[in-house]
Amino acid sequence: VGQYHFGKGFDDVLLSRFVAVLGVNWSIALYNALVDLVHAGDLLSERQSRNLSLACADWSECYDDSRGWLLRAFLAGKAGDMSMEKALLQRLHDEDPAKFWRVVQDVYRFSRPLAGFCLDLVQGECRVLADDGKHRQIAYYPAYRRNAYLDLLYRDPAFSGMVFPFVELDDFLSVTCLPGVENILHIHWVQSVLAPAGPSRSLIDLHMDSFLLRLQEKKNQGFKIFWTIHNYLSHGCVDPEGEIALRRALYDLSDYVFVHHPMAACLLDWLSDRKKLCLSEHGAYPVVNDISSSRMAMRSQLGIPSDGFVVMHVGQVQPYKGLSEWLPIFQDLLEVLPGMYFVLAGRIVDSEVRAWLDVNQHPRFMVIDQHVSNDYLEALMAAADVGFLSYDKTLTSGTLFHWLSVGRPVLAPGKGTISCYVLDGWSGYTYQSLSEARALLVSLAKLSATELARLGRNALISANQLEWGLWKTAELHVRGER
Known part of the structure; x- marks a missing residue:
């Protein structure tokens, strides 16, 4: 009966999966089934298409959820009605841009770049810069050692091999303009400009003025x-007012300002306008080893059984990640869930986290307090069932x-642009509070290996659609279109 009314997608696998998670976030499960x-x-x-269209409209009307109309737009595109798809998407975007970018992938699921x-x-x-094939000299600052993001960004063939990293600001601002090429100075993290000033406001102003003058x-x-905007403010910012002044001045001076996702424009309330914003996606990281064997x-x-439920936090533990308030919760969950393991891997800089770990230990709370190489990081992440992020504030x-x-x-x-990538019930879950995250962890621990694997496959689908680069070619624009 279901296939008669809704098509062959209404099968036993879909129905059984929906029923299995009906008691946990049932509205998410129901929407994902649709x-x-x-x-x-x-x-x-014609009958099936009409019924699905009505179901999309019912969802929006009954639950006051615009994602029903997003799904109707996607359905129109699948049927070849691109004008209707575009009109619906534009209308939904114009009604609430922030909400649109936050939920659009709940429907499209990275099927379109x-x-x-x-x-x-x-x-x-934000717009997309088209690659015009020019030869370019690109100098960028700051160049951090062992920074995979920078290595992968500038691997783009559009840069034609003339990319020069600079560790020191003075060297960066002394680079020579070459004839016959497009000369570009690309700035990333602005805290490096202000860091030598320390907390002194007068020195901050002095460094900022000198930097902007030389840049002009x-x-x-x-x-x-x-300029690529990575954060709303720098992690550990000591003078928000001074840094926002620098960011506004740098925006005004820049020719192009890049964000990783259009949603960022809705969050950066210190922007004077959005005319210079361009898309520069954060791409996926290459995976070298076989994940299943790793x-x-x-x-x-690590001494973890094959059927253990492993939650893992990786990366340097800095105060801005807000991990300290989570540690007692994980300690408690380890008592409640005997099959659960928590792995904390990365150099611990946060003194509160270190102090707590010194007096609280558990055999299934594993701490690897060291710099983690890329290969070791990949192997560790392969051992996890769920990756855990604990940011207090973040843009990406x-x-x-x-x-x-x-x-x-x-x-x-569910902060910054994270919810644009982590789709509830499809590739993971987002939370708004400690209590909600705790409940989600309990629910995740009860999922079958099959269901966890499904979530993992979908996470990989989203990663495979991400594109590195500041410029896009016409071929990249249409990749993934139906």
Whole structure:
């Protein structure tokens, strides 16, 4: 009966999975089942297409949830009605841009590149730079050692091999403008500009003025100024007012300002306008080793059984990640869930976290307090069932993209742009409070291996659609279109 009314996507697998999680976040499960039906609905009859369209409208009306209309737009696109799809998407975007970008992938599930949305479907927060084939000299600052993000960003063929990293600001601002090429100064994390000033406001102003003056001189010489915004404010910012003044001035001086996701424009309330914003996605990280074999080998090395439920936090433990308030919760969960293991891997800089760990120990609370190499990090992440993020405040997260790249579901705060990538019930879950996260961890621990694997496969699907680069080619624009 279900297939007669809704198409072949209404099968035993879908029905059993929906029933299995009906008691846990049932509205999420029900909505995901509806999205599954639409994604699976190829060659629909007129009746089936009409019923699914009505179901989309019912969802919006009954639950006051605009995602029903998003799903109707996706259904229109599948049927070849691109004008209706585009009109619906633009209307939903214009009603509430922040909500639109937060939930659009709940429906599209990374079936269309983000650049395609910005270029073809939604005129909104940021544009996409097209690669015009120019030869370029790119100098960037600051260049951090062992920074995979920078290595992968500048691996783009569009840079034609003329990329120069600078560790020192003075060297960066002394680079020579070359004839016959497009000369670019690309700035990333601005805390390096202000760090030498310390907490002194007068010194902050002095460093800021000197930096902006020299940057203007380079622009007068023929350099274009690029800036990528990674955070709302720098982690550990000591003078928010002073840093926002720098960010506003740098925006005004820049030719192009890049964000990882259009949603960021809705969160950066200190922007004077959005005219210079361009998309530069945070791409996926390459995976070198076989994940399944690495998983078993690392579990054996850590003494974790094959059927243990492993939650893992990786990366340097800094105060801004807010992990200290989570430690008692994990300690408690280890008592409640005898099959659960928590692994904390990364150099611990947060003194509160270190102090707590010194007096609280548990045989299934495993701490690897050291710098973790890329290969070891990948093997550790393979051993996990769920990746855990604990940011207090964040705009985006490089660790999130690591987890997606190794195909692991993520439990993360619904802050910044994180909810644009972690889709509830599809590739993980987002939380708004400690109590909600605790309840979600209990629910995740009860999921079958099959269900956890499904979440992991979907996480990998989202990672595989991400695209590195500042410029996009026409080929990249249409990749993934139906």
